[in-house]
Amino acid sequence: MSDxxxxxxxxxxxxxxxxxxxxxxxxxxxxxxxxxALGLGEAFAGGVFLGAGLIHMLGDAQAAFDREGxxxxxxxxxxxxxMLLLLWVEHLANHAAEHSRGDQRIVPLTAAxxxxxxxxxxxxxxxIATSVTMTIVIFIAVLxxxxxxxxxxxxxxxxxxxxxxxxxRLFLVFVAMFPFGALLGQSLSxxxxxxxxxxxxxxxxxxxxxxxxxxxxxxASSPMIQRCCNQREFVGALGGFALMAxxxxxx
Numbered sequence: 001m002s003d004x005x006x007x008x009x010x011x012x013x014x015x016x017x018x019x020x021x022x023x024x025x026x027x028x029x030x031x032x033x034x035x036x037a038l039g040l041g042e043a044f045a046g047g048v049f050l051g052a053g054l055i056h057m058l059g060d061a062q063a064a065f066d067r068e069g070x071x072x073x074x075x076x077x078x079x080x081x082x083m084l085l086l087l088w089v090e091h092l093a094n095h096a097a098e099h100s101r102g103d104q105r106i107v108p109l110t111a112a113x114x115x116x117x118x119x120x121x122x123x124x125x126x127x128i129a130t131s132v133t134m135t136i137v138i139f140i141a142v143l144x145x146x147x148x149x150x151x152x153x154x155x156x157x158x159x160x161x162x163x164x165x166x167x168x169r170l171f172l173v174f175v176a177m178f179p180f181g182a183l184l185g186q187s188l189s190x191x192x193x194x195x196x197x198x199x200x201x202x203x204x205x206x207x208x209x210x211x212x213x214x215x216x217x218x219x220a221s222s223p224m225i226q227r228c229c230n231q232r233e234f235v236g237a238l239g240g241f242a243l244m245a246x247x248x249x250x251x
Contacts, residue, residue, distance in 0.1 A: 003135070007127065010139045011179050014146055018175045021147040025154030026171055040236050042152075045144040047237035049214030051244025052141045053079075056134065057125060057207035064200035075204035082208025086114060087216050108156040112170045114217075115149055116177040118209045123181020125206035128189045128199045133250050141210065142178065144240060150175075 061075035093110035122142050129135040153174060157167040188198050 003132065006132070007135060007182065010135070011123075011126075011182050014139075014142055014178050015175060017143060018146050018150045018178070022150035022154035022171055022175070025151045026158045026167060040233050042148045043233035043236040044240045045141070045148060046214045047240025047242075048141045048144045048244060049210040049240075050237075051241040052137060053207040053210030053214060055244050055248050056137055057203045057210060060134075061200040061203040061207065064197060064203075068197060070197070075200065075207070078201065078204040079208040079211065082205055083212045083216065086117075086209065086212045089114060090217070105160055105162060108153070108160040108162070108167075108170070111153055111156050112174055115153055116174045118213055119174060119177035120181040120184070121202070121206040121209045123178040123183075124185030124188070124202050125181075126178075127182040127185030128202055133247065137244065137247050140243070145213065146178075 058075055058079055061079075062073065065074055089110065093106060096106045096110075122138065122145075126135065126138045126142065129138055150171075154171060157171055160167065162170070185202060188202060
């Protein structure tokens with residue numbers, strides 16, 4: 001199977017997993033009985049994102065800038081800037097939700113926006129991966145996140161004051177962002193010969209979202225903070241990080 005055919009197949013898997021995980025939650029708009037499994041999935045995804053962002057994507061981006069003789073640590077600045085931007089957006093959303101006087105649309109709108117941006121950058125990072133191993137690494141990270149993220153977003157939209165059509169449209173935008181990001185990344189990758197730092201910049205951007213969603217996303221309720229005393233879920237986070245560290249042996 002060619003590299004492009006493999007990536008197309010994996011993109012299809014991601015889309016199907018997103019729909020399968022989010023559809024029941026979106027239709028029911030309730031149900032907390034799956035939250036323990038959701039928490040474990042979030043914790044594992046957090047560990048995967050932390051490892052993928054630090055060990056793979058950020059390191060690869062910095063190495064590319066070093067090869068081009070760029071002394072300034074642009075990948076670190078880009079990565080940190082993305083993390084701070086997403087943190088700022090999340091703070092604004094939380095503040096707006098606290099003063100929304102019953103408006104149940106702000107939180108799901110913000111969640112859909114942030115998860116869509118994250119999916120877009122993940123798709124771009126996935127498309128520019130130059131090795132099968134790196135493709136699988138990003139695929140694992142995406143898949144670990146998509147199930148829990150789709151379910152959580154489906155719950156938020158189902159419980160909101162959006163009608164069913166609007167809720168589905170927002171959810172489908174989120175689902176479509178990953179394949180759209182993959183198309184965008186492939187287009188930019190084709191220009192990498194003329195602009196060798198394009199791929200490295202995308203990796204740095206994606207690393208920022210990976211690290212944010214692995215650590216700061218959800219603020220006090222994030223898996224790395226709220227669930228650090230839950231041994232099962234914290235072991236899940238450690239397992240995700242260890243998996244990325246192990247994969248680094250072959251990349």
